[in-house]
Amino acid sequence: MKPASARQFESTRPLPCLETSDTKTFARALLAANHARDGILSDVSFADAAWVMLLDLFVSQAHDGRLSLSDLYTSISAPKATTLRTIARLVDQGYLETEADPRDGRRTLVRLTEDTYRQMSEVVEEMRGILGTTRTEV
Numbered sequence: 001m002k003p004a005s006a007r008q009f010e011s012t013r014p015l016p017c018l019e020t021s022d023t024k025t026f027a028r029a030l031l032a033a034n035h036a037r038d039g040i041l042s043d044v045s046f047a048d049a050a051w052v053m054l055l056d057l058f059v060s061q062a063h064d065g066r067l068s069l070s071d072l073y074t075s076i077s078a079p080k081a082t083t084l085r086t087i088a089r090l091v092d093q094g095y096l097e098t099e100a101d102p103r104d105g106r107r108t109l110v111r112l113t114e115d116t117y118r119q120m121s122e123v124v125e126e127m128r129g130i131l132g133t134t135r136t137e138v
Contacts, residue, residue, distance in 0.1 A: 023121070026128040027059050049076045050086050054095070057112045058120040066111040068101065 034052050056075045060067050067075070073083050087110060090096040095116045101107035112120060 027124045049078045066109040
């Protein structure tokens with residue numbers, strides 16, 4: 001199901017990123033840490049579904065650039081309706097773009113906009129620097 005008012009992908013060219021393997025590895029570790037936290041504290045409801053979604057899309061965009069809606073449903077611990085509302089809100093705010101899967105028109109693919117990808121690169125690199133500094137001080 002495609003979110004209402006979804007914008008189509010504006011570009012299919014690869015996006016520039018801080019392509020250091022350390023940044024990509026750290027982003028994957030952040031995503032794994034979120035999933036581990038959710039598994040251990042399964043009775044606690046965390047309100048960061050949008051963050052996990054952005055992080056998951058950032059990690060995937062370093063590879064082929066997009067995830068399907070069903071990939072995102074399984075990525076976050078939220079009902080489908082909540083996930084769709086979050087995606088629609090992020091599309092409306094200009095953070096995400098959607099398109100029909102060219103190989104299977106029934107599927108909707110989601111990715112970060114170019115600006116959001118650059119912002120996520122900055123955020124992840126900043127977090128890596130902060131946590132790396134903190135870890136060496138402890």
